[in-house]
Amino acid sequence: MRDNAQFLWHPMAHPKAMQASKPDIIARGQGCWVWDVHGHKMLDGVAGLWSSNLGHSCQPVRDAIVAQLDELPFFNTFRGTTHPRAIELSAALVELMRPDGVAAVMFSNGGSDAVEGALKLARQYHKLRGEKDRSKFIAMRQGYHGVHFGGMSVNGNTNFRRPYEPLLPGCFHIDSPWLYRNAYVTGDEPQDEAELGRLVAAQLEREIVFQGPDTVAAFIAEPIQGAGGVIVPPANFWPLVREVCDRHGVLLIADEVVTGFGRTGAMFGTRLWDVKADLWCLAKGISSGYVPLGATAIGDKVADVFLRDDTAAGQITHGYTYSAHPVAAAAAIATLKLLVAQDIPGHVARVSVPFQQRLRGLVQRHDFVGDVRGHGLMLGIEMVADQARRTPLPKTSDIPARVARAAYRRGLMVRVSGPNLILSPPLVISAAELDFLCDALEAAFAEVAEAAAPR
Numbered sequence: 001m002r003d004n005a006q007f008l009w010h011p012m013a014h015p016k017a018m019q020a021s022k023p024d025i026i027a028r029g030q031g032c033w034v035w036d037v038h039g040h041k042m043l044d045g046v047a048g049l050w051s052s053n054l055g056h057s058c059q060p061v062r063d064a065i066v067a068q069l070d071e072l073p074f075f076n077t078f079r080g081t082t083h084p085r086a087i088e089l090s091a092a093l094v095e096l097m098r099p100d101g102v103a104a105v106m107f108s109n110g111g112s113d114a115v116e117g118a119l120k121l122a123r124q125y126h127k128l129r130g131e132k133d134r135s136k137f138i139a140m141r142q143g144y145h146g147v148h149f150g151g152m153s154v155n156g157n158t159n160f161r162r163p164y165e166p167l168l169p170g171c172f173h174i175d176s177p178w179l180y181r182n183a184y185v186t187g188d189e190p191q192d193e194a195e196l197g198r199l200v201a202a203q204l205e206r207e208i209v210f211q212g213p214d215t216v217a218a219f220i221a222e223p224i225q226g227a228g229g230v231i232v233p234p235a236n237f238w239p240l241v242r243e244v245c246d247r248h249g250v251l252l253i254a255d256e257v258v259t260g261f262g263r264t265g266a267m268f269g270t271r272l273w274d275v276k277a278d279l280w281c282l283a284k285g286i287s288s289g290y291v292p293l294g295a296t297a298i299g300d301k302v303a304d305v306f307l308r309d310d311t312a313a314g315q316i317t318h319g320y321t322y323s324a325h326p327v328a329a330a331a332a333i334a335t336l337k338l339l340v341a342q343d344i345p346g347h348v349a350r351v352s353v354p355f356q357q358r359l360r361g362l363v364q365r366h367d368f369v370g371d372v373r374g375h376g377l378m379l380g381i382e383m384v385a386d387q388a389r390r391t392p393l394p395k396t397s398d399i400p401a402r403v404a405r406a407a408y409r410r411g412l413m414v415r416v417s418g419p420n421l422i423l424s425p426p427l428v429i430s431a432a433e434l435d436f437l438c439d440a441l442e443a444a445f446a447e448v449a450e451a452a453a454p455r
């Protein structure tokens with residue numbers, strides 16, 4: 001198509017490289033399927049970008065958006081005004097998250113905004129309590145928390161950070177509890193998941209103590225790291241993290257932008273570990289990607305401090321023109337209704353088991369597949385140079401891109417992120433569609449392996 005990538009600088013891409021190698025133009029979507037501009041049909045293995053959880057033609061969400069456009073396309077929610085959808089969505093979201101101890105929510109435009117809101121509220125909470133020095137944040141390597149200066153400063157991916165450094169001072173990183181690349185074992189030593197969980201939680205505690213607990217505002221992490229390569233922590237990790245944070249008065253921020261709203265087979269990722277955070281970052285699946293929306297959910301402990309304050313210090317001097325945009329709020333209300341009515345997390349928990357099991361088999365079939373990991377409908381396939389030694393793929397390797405192209409030709413859209421292929425299909429995907437996904441992906445891997453085999 002004319003002018004593709006000529007005037008548009010794409011996120012996470014070099015503008016010049018995009019002109020040389022044009023992005024695919026996705027023109028249409030229906031259910032879990034998308035069509036490119038040439039009419040080529042593909043299963044959407046990425047749900048837009050972890051977002052289109054209810055698929056691309058969800059009538060109730062579409063109808064809610066249209067009705068809202070007719071009723072009130074926009075009004076703000078700054079001090080003094082609100083609108084019916086803002087009131088309804090805040091009540092629906094708090095009701096959904098009451099089991100997690102959520103008392104209130106703040107709205108924004110996406111995940112990066114949601115993170116920013118959480119980081120700021122964490123600092124303000126400590127100031128209100130008289131602990132004015134608690135300004136530092138601790139996060140994990142491999143973590144992804146969006147692209148604003150705060151979120152990028154707690155981001156655990158050096159490649160994303162470098163072009164924009166120096167970032168926010170006072171942000172520190174601990175290891176990711178990453179079993180496949182476990183920094184605490186050498187050679188062929190057996191891997192012990194629970195031990196890894198303990199060691200990394202202990203590292204968090206040491207970092208808090210080293211910094212001085214009275215200077216640390218919050219620890220932020222994804223319940224399962226998504227963009228960093230779908231890293232599922234050991235089951236004991238989050239409960240231990242909760243204990244460490246409590247011991248030192250540090251707030252726990254769960255970045256549920258990806259894991260929220262059913263993707264893991266639980267309504268929220270923290271529920272997998274039976275942990276209650278203090279602040280939650282939400283976006284993507286909240287409106288099923290139909291209209292941009294983010295939210296920061298506020299737990300009882302944090303809310304109480306604000307609600308007990310009678311000074312100007314408790315005023316929220318944060319928020320956006322489009323916070324709780326009526327059209328986004330209408331889309332989210334319809335999305336949340338369906339999530340609950342259709343028990344989407346339950347569906348994910350059921351269909352994801354054979355999906356996860358089947359793709360794990362890629363490790364046995366291809367020596368350039370190092371690890372297949374994930375939970376629910378998030379799955380990462382890490383490619384390696386040497387399977388036995390777990391040698392990382394050279395950065396210049398085109399193998400992940402070749403597998404992705406082969407999948408594309410076979411009618412499956414996947415995402416390449418460094419050495420990983422990442423899969424995050426819509427949550428309403430059927431068992432038959434997941435079979436199609438696995439068939440197409442296995443054929444794509446076989447095609448690339450065949451092309452690379454010595455003749």
Ligand SMILES: Cc1ncc(COP(=O)(O)O)c(C=O)c1O
Pocket residue numbers: 109110111112113115144145146147222226227255256257258283284
């Ligand atoms: C865990 C996490 N946090 C925050 C973000 C940022 O969200 P957005 O791109 O909507 O700003 C993302 C985006 O993928 C994410 O995965």
